[in-house]
Amino acid sequence: MTEPRSRAWAGLALLWLLAVAGLAWQQTGFWQAARLDSDVLALLPGAAEDGRVALANQRLAQGSTRQIVVLLGHDDWAPLQRGAKAFASRLQDEPRLQALPPDAAVGDAMAAYAPYQRGLLTRDQRQRLLDEEPQALASLALARLFAPGAAPDWAADPLGLELGWWQARAGRGPAPREGLLALDSPVGPWVVQRFEQRGSPFALDGDRHLQAALDRAFADAQAAAGRPLRRLQAGVPLHAEAAAARASQEVATIGLGSLLAVLLLVWLAFRSLRPILLVALSLLVGVAAGVAATAWVFGQVHLLTLVFGASLVGVAEDYGIHYFASRQQDGAAPRPLMRRLLPALALALATSVVAYLTLAIAPFPGLRQMAVFSAAGLAAAFLTVVLWFPFLDRASPRPSRFSRWVAGSLARWLRWPRGVAGIAIGLALATVVGVGLLQLQVRDDLRSLQASPPELLASEREAAALLSLPSPAQYFLVEAGDPQALLRAEESLVDALHELRASGTLAGWRAVSDYLPSQSRQQADAGLRRTAEAAILAQASAVLGESLVAAPEPDAWLGPDTWLAAPASAPLRPLWLGEQGGPGWASVVLLEGLTPDSTAALARLAESRPQVRWIDRTASYSALLSHYRQMMGWLVLVAYVAVGLALVLRFGRAAWRALLPTALAATITLGLLGWLGVPLDLFGVLAQLLLLGFGIDYGIFLLEHDGDPASWLAVCLGAASTSLAFGLLALSATPALHSFGLSLLLGISLVWLLSPCFRPRREIGALAR
Template sequence: MTEIRGPSRAQRWLAAGWLALLLLVAGHNGWLWLGGGARLETDILAMLPQNRQDAAAQDATRQLADSASRRVVVLLGARDWSDARRAADAYVDAIRASGQALAPRYRVSQRESDGWLGFYVAYRSQLLGDDARRRLTDASAPALAEQAVASLFQPVGMPRLGRWQDDPLNLYGQWLGERAAQSRVRVRDDRLSLADGDTQYALVMLEQQGPAFSVAAQRAMLPALAKAAEAARRAAPQIQLIQAGVPLFAAAAASQAEREVHTIGLGSLLGILLLTVLAFSGVRPRVLVTLSIAAGLACAVSLTTLLFGKLHLITLVFGASLIGVAENYGNNYYAYRLGKPAGERWAMLRGQRATMWLAFATTAIGYALLALAPFPGLRQMAVFSVTGLFCAFVTVLCGLPFADRGDMPYNRFSRALGGWRLAWPRWGRNRFSLAFALAALAICLAGFAQLRANDDVRALQNAPRQLLDDQRRVGELMQIAGPGQFFLVTGSSPEQVLQREEALKSRLAPLIAAGKLAGVQAVSDWAPSIARQQADHQLLQRVVYAPGGVLEQAAAKLGQPLRAAPLPALRPLSLDAWLAAPVSEPLRAQWLGRFGDGYASVVMLRGLAGPSMLPLLAQAAQPAAGVRFIDKVGEISGLMRHYRQLMSWVIAASYLLVLAMLWRRFGRRAWRALLPTLISSLLTVALLSLFGQPIQLFTVLALLLILGMGVDYGVFLLADDDPRAFLSVTLAAAGTLLAFGLLALSSTPALAAFGLTMLLGISLCWLINPLFTPKT
């Protein structure tokens, strides 16, 4: 007779204490997510060890990204400027009428233009461009005097600001012209514009107000932009409209994610519910298993936040993927409940407890090994994962028997699934085993021969083609400096930072002259160092305004002798004065200001010829103290490569430790519980390679999950030859495939790689594990 005995007093107290703890965790999670207590870290570099982080580089990247994360650039082009202007006016009117939090900027008043020019007038005697400085240094005074006289009779030349005798060589006009040449944007009819061949473009810049990555704001922004574009085309039917900006990419990603949640997410949910109803004749088991998983995730969030102070987004995403592992415990409980009276559930649980503990331990050990790596991110992921699994497991042990009520008939569907195990061949000295071994070996050899890795973060992008083309076109037309690569310049004072910027620009000049780089964008272009201002002021005084200098010689040639007068006394243009003026607004984000014991700035690059230029740029920074070349794309890609390699070693170590734990329980049969997962993982990697899929970080993350789930399947099947064990494994595998395998259909490359790996790995684990289970 089957033992019918309820829970002991200790079990009741344990369940009550666990329930109280879960209520506290629920309250803490409510405060975190609803009360604003959650601190979600999104910077991937925050996962690096502290001694490898460069706070100045991170601040630079963050400041540059923040300046661009709210801005949408719109170009409206036509052959006739009046059409472009009319379309821009209609576009802006529609944006304003939409009521959306988008602040347009496309007009510049004459007062603003005059104020920009007027700011530098007081400093004109100490501002020299690179070409002017070379001329004054290399050319003779008579030759320069000839140029000064000739400039008076040239019908077309650089616009002159002020009297001829105040600036006979028009050096101030040249300085302004060099600065203006850094951008193709001009002011025309009080509007921002640029020209490209026969096409005239009106430029509209939209600044998104409020949170930069608010999903609600993104949803509302796209219809407003579409209506504005329609209004522009009504005003000028032949208009060419180009839109670009980070908010557009964020909105496209949010829209894509929403579509996939509705399709993939809904499909997996319906599939799991259908399986539950068919196997357990109701949805109550699914609800209770889901609650156990939710309890585990909530506990993981609370403990991780308390220990680390904040939760990294990657940790949260990776932790959420543990649903498929945690589901094994609940499925195993209900599979063994089938066909048994409710009163026997405690005895059944006591019989399964040892196997469930072993399954949990072998799974958790792989995640616990992440804590040994010297990476804060991996340690946080380890704490989150082990906590989530443990709490979900304890919830099943303590909570499900109390919430479980009524009988669960062992129906025809459940019997059929459990009975499938009898159809599997068994590993041994037979033809099937030889054929299987040869086929697996051939696939592995062919796949590993083509194996390659790709850690380039750009491979994870999947924005719409039109959006990428528009972004590229806007960059070409406006010659915008990209934030992906830049020079970080540091110094003990602002003056030292500016001097180091100027020295760096001198070293980059040969690359610009060779056409490998269109130019640079630096704070010192607009606010030179005091040393540079003093040197230029002295050079002007000595060559142009001193007795016998260029001014006197040019005046003599004109027959109007002028007595040379000294330049006005040097009035240094301070960095603080420049930063406080409206003229600094376009480059203000490049000045990082005070950082630690010093100061820092960013020198941006325009028109990078290609990736082959990166080593040359890095080499240009090497000879100088306080100057470093930052390649954020390469840095993040390198970080992903390091994580991939490190986690590969973690997986290898996990196999050894799991084997040791299995040996204590199963002895010489332990290999039967682990080898199927190893074979499945190797075949998965080989098949991915044959399919042309490179190995990346998300592939390795999936392999770690496959190890945890596959070993669970092996433990359950090896511990018990009951068909219920195979039913449990089948339901767990089906649920995992529906929850994560369908991600292979995602249009997001990272999710697709993760989903495809899970699809192949879990399917193979389910197919291969029964082969190695001996007949009893």
């Protein structure tokens, strides 16, 4: 029987090796840039959004995902001009950046609008034509006629309405100036340069290549200017590159730190190179399988998943450590020992995988990625230990001083005191923890998933203010049955926005109807202009002694199809959704200069308009995070009840000894978070769920294997490495991962310390019976 069994084990091991190698080879393309993702919103569910809102979000994101905007400023235009040209020249040969030409030239845009210009008026022009007396308008027009440099076609536009319409729109952004795109501000002029990123910024080499290229170009710009220049920059690629660089550092810190800690513990316990190499092999296979499985299931791997997955090293080593601890204590042959350990190891795998898979209960793509990564990695490490260790291990490690000390520490561990002393300690602990719980704050903030450099965020905010960039996270969605009804509904909304801007509630907006008025408004404006110009030309004809004829009316009115085909519409095309994404027609109105007070006013404005919806993605995601935090909180309580019932069935009245340490550790952890000022979010609640899955094993051990030095050694080493792994995760710059890691660091350490305090004082067999 021995030889057939050996062959069977060898066949399984070979199949496992081929499966892991094939999956890893298939997913080698993971390391390609397109397979990595750093978009925070990709972590969150989008099922709550209807098709039209999802389309709007996609359109708004497409226009900016690869663009970078750089502003160079100085008090004096001449050195600024020299510096800006040197900046652009240095980046001409940069393989990762491509300079973007400015938007459609003003001349080309004016030519495209020329046939329809008589139907285009600004709000102020329209109001002036309605309010001013014909005599006053005629005097103004005649003053323009006799002014130096009067236009030769004065009769076609005596009031200069067309030029005024263009000036009103040109004033909303940078304008061409001596071959550059310039913008005036209270602190002086700025030159605006736009670039498009080539390739992907998700290079996990720890370097910020795009930022380095911009820094080199800025150094050349300052040298050419001969004076210090101001610089602002903004763009999704810069945030993505910063996230990739940060993730590279954190993966190295957490992954390598965990690996070194595990290997150090293995060396101290076994003082042999073979356990170190084999445990390292199981960890390597586990992490590789986790990456490959995640890329295979989801097509992409989020950077936060990699950072989270780096902590897997501190959990996956448990199986190898259990094997070598038992091998060290009794010296059994590898294959019989593995058969004896297999039920316990399989149970440990099942509880850990179930704990990780609970992350997938909430419909969060990011959490599901983390669950798949961890479950696949643990399963791969487990199978590597079970299938390969019996063949690769040839000699049992000799007990070391460290392993003997750890194995014998259980006998020296203090128990929770009985009587008055135990009650006093419990009351004191309850007081300290209770005060901490009262200070614990709850935070459901989308920004907890971001870790962009503060200087980049500050630069982007200032650049957005100068360029009047609207927010893509908060906007109006306007819907109607046909294109003209849509434009009329948008015009009504924009009229209300004018009042909010006049009151200081809003800085501005971007709307298609400002450049594509409805046909009814074009006709009304053309009639208003025709009436005013008829009176002006009649008076001018009398003054000049010649008959002046008004310009002819347009043959057609500007419509959506004509406007969309014109190059001048390119910046606003993403706002025109048309018939896509839902019934009827839709468009988006973006807003500038939003504040918490203005968002409340804008939400009320939408409530009074049936064709307008206020979309606040930030508030929606915060509400979603709050909902799932509460739902997972109740799930944690249900899990405690279910685990408690299972323990009662196994251990009877002694079940509390296994459950109480984990419950106490979870409560104390929440109190400590309150004392430390770390808010509780969804990830903190999920940490409590994982704590139950990991921590309950220590209590079970004390009831199942009372006094077993090999098992106690394995549990101590496993708990120490798991605490270290999640402790390193607490170093993450991402607030959500920081609170998650800190919660598990405190929780697992406390369970480890508390579980022996509640071990039974008499034989387990009597208690179980």
